[in-house]
Amino acid sequence: MNSKTYDVAIVGLGAMGGAAAYHLARRGLRVVGFDRHSPPHDQGSSHGETRIIREAYAEGVAYVKIVQRAYELWAELEEESGRDLYLQTGGMMFGSAGSEVVSGAETSAETHNLAYEKLSADEIRRRYKIFTPDDDMSAISDPRAGILYPESCVQAHMELAERHGAELFLDQPALSWGSDSNSVTVTTDAGTYTAQSLILAAGAWLPQLLKGLEVPLQVERQVLLWHEPIANRELFSPEQCPIFIWDTGPGVHFYGFPDLGTGVKVARMHYGETTSPEDLRRETDSDDASPVQSFLERYMPDVPGKLLDSQVCMFTNTPDEDFLIDLHPGYQNVVIASPCSGHGFKFASAIGEILADLATVGESKLDFSMFGLDRLNIQ
Ligand SMILES: Cc1cc2nc3c(=O)[nH]c(=O)nc-3n(C[C@H](O)[C@H](O)[C@H](O)COP(=O)(O)OP(=O)(O)OC[C@H]3O[C@@H](n4cnc5c(N)ncnc54)[C@H](O)[C@@H]3O)c2cc1C
Structure with a gap:
């Protein structure tokens, strides 16, 4: 177990997780993030020169x-x-x-x-x-x-997140996570990390991380x-x-x-x-x-x-092609983020801000209510 505790842990440092890391670190919060690859990379959803x-x-x-x-x-x-x-x-x-x-x-x-x-x-x-x-x-x-240049956007968020103090661990997949009312944990090959809240922004790998929550992604x-x-x-x-x-x-x-x-x-x-x-x-x-x-x-x-x-x-x-951004119904300190359906990249800078708000105060100034789990009949 890593003895240090963080304010927010992030799983997935692509377009959305990287943006969240930047916003949180810029606010002076203690951020730890993990990615199974080394973003920007060509294995997920954020590559190919242009968006x-x-x-x-x-x-x-x-x-x-x-x-x-x-x-x-x-x-x-x-x-x-x-x-x-x-x-x-x-x-x-x-x-x-x-x-x-x-x-x-x-x-x-x-x-x-x-x-x-x-x-x-x-x-x-x-x-x-x-x-x-x-x-x-x-x-x-x-x-x-x-046009946005996706690889540069991802790189910029990560670089600046680190400059603002975020600790980002690359080529280190999250193997599991846990949550109780006080804290969350993320376990990788290198150890277990503790934070106050968790953002799951694992792109196409997200369904595997939802702990039995049947979301139609x-x-x-x-x-x-x-x-x-x-x-x-x-x-x-x-x-x-x-x-x-x-x-x-x-x-x-x-x-x-x-x-x-x-x-x-x-x-x-x-x-x-x-x-x-x-x-x-x-x-x-x-x-x-x-x-x-x-x-x-x-x-x-x-x-x-x-x-x-x-x-x-x-x-x-998602079935209606609107994004999914919400708190996990079983764990109120865990944020689920799937802003894709083929059109999410342009919003990543703002979604990073929304995710940072959601992980810290549970709400955001920007209206993202149409992205909730309730519309998919998941409470
Ligand atoms: C071909 C294509 C064209 C598109 N065109 C546009 C467009 O023109 N305009 C637009 O706005 N949007 C577009 N989109 C959509 C947009 O690119 C996506 O919405 C956006 O990239 C999704 O970002 P993400 O952070 O969810 O996923 P990603 O950027 O893929 O990030 C997920 C990250 O999670 C990591 N990860 C997965 N599992 C784990 C784990 N267990 N532990 C740690 N890390 C993990 C992955 O390695 C990855 O880095 C397009 C998408 C594609 C595929």
């Missing part, structure tokens, strides 16, 4: 305040770390009338009085030669949308593909090409990024098989590439040249 951040949030108006706080905190983190974390490119959300992506983004923009434009198919074609929408499509243009394989444009390569630079999301039919979404020198990265959202971190197929094959290829041929025909790279990553999905 989209956007403000006109199609998935629900309630996310807008959280992403606005996240923008503020990413800017503070850039300043404090001296790293480039965010690149503003603007964003285009495409779909037919009534599509989830277009109508959701428009509703969020209207509700929160955000700057945005709605472009017809003709206006899109005139402004961007690289996009070839169907005649009945329109797009919401979100000027604050852009499903891990899904997600493939990222980088293509070399076959024409007009200069039009895919981040100065000219926004991040893009296409709703090409009910539940069929593709998203991608400008060319940062490595090719245009594109993926189909929620197209992978259910898996687990142990069973994940980490190799890609032609079945992974063909839906993206067909999408590109139709809607971005200058892109589908040589396939330059591919990577595999994991989503951890």
Whole structure:
């Protein structure tokens, strides 16, 4: 048993756990954290060069305040770390009338009085030669949308957490944890550590750590593909090409990024098989590439040249694709965090703050009530 006691222990130091470690340590609290790997790494959910951040949030108006706080905190983190974390490119959300992506983004923009434009198919074609929408499509243009660099974001949170005094143990998986009304313990190969409260932010490994609590989380394989444009390569630079999301039919979404020198990265959202971190197929094959290829041929025909790279990553999905952030119903000093469902990264800076609040005072200024266990009928 390690004789030192901590205020908060954190299991998982990826996007969310690393952000929580930073916020807690910055407040002067004694923080201990553990990761089974050495973040940033390519084994979980936070790798692959880029993540989209956007403000006109199609998935629900309630996310807008959280992403606005996240923008503020990413800017503070850039300043404090001296790293480039965010690149503003603007964003285009495409779909037919009534599509989830277009109508959701428009509703969020209207509700929160955000700057945005709605472009017809003709206006899109005139402004961007690289996009070839169907005649009945329109797009919401979100000027604050852009790119976060996930590996640098994770690194910045961890570095600064340590600078503020957090003790972070890497390549040291938590093997088990315990809790009573006064304290929590985390056991690794190196010993047992005691703290006042615990944050479980283990990403795709979280279900294994919930001690029999049956939460309907499903891990899904997600493939990222980088293509070399076959024409007009200069039009895919981040100065000219926004991040893009296409709703090409009910539940069929593709998203991608400008060319940062490595090719245009594109993926189909929620197209992978259910898996687990142990069973994940980490190799890609032609079945992974063909839906993206067909999408590109139709809607971005200058892109589908040589396939330059591919990577595999994991989503951890809730049934309604809203996040899960709550206290463990059996242990009020244990916080459960699964802010993924394929869209959590942009919020990580703000979710770190929420997790820090939850682990210390049990509530947060930001409204995260829609992420509770109660909506999943777990009390
Ligand atoms: C391909 C892909 C594309 C995405 N695109 C976007 C996007 O464009 N925009 C966006 O906002 N979001 C996006 N997301 C979602 C976003 O990346 C995730 O929501 C986010 O990375 C989840 O962070 P996390 O901290 O929960 O998981 P992770 O960052 O994976 O961290 C979990 C950590 O827990 C550690 N761990 C596991 N078990 C243990 C243990 N027993 N002991 C100690 N440590 C342990 C792991 O090693 C890992 O480091 C995407 C996700 C994927 C996979």
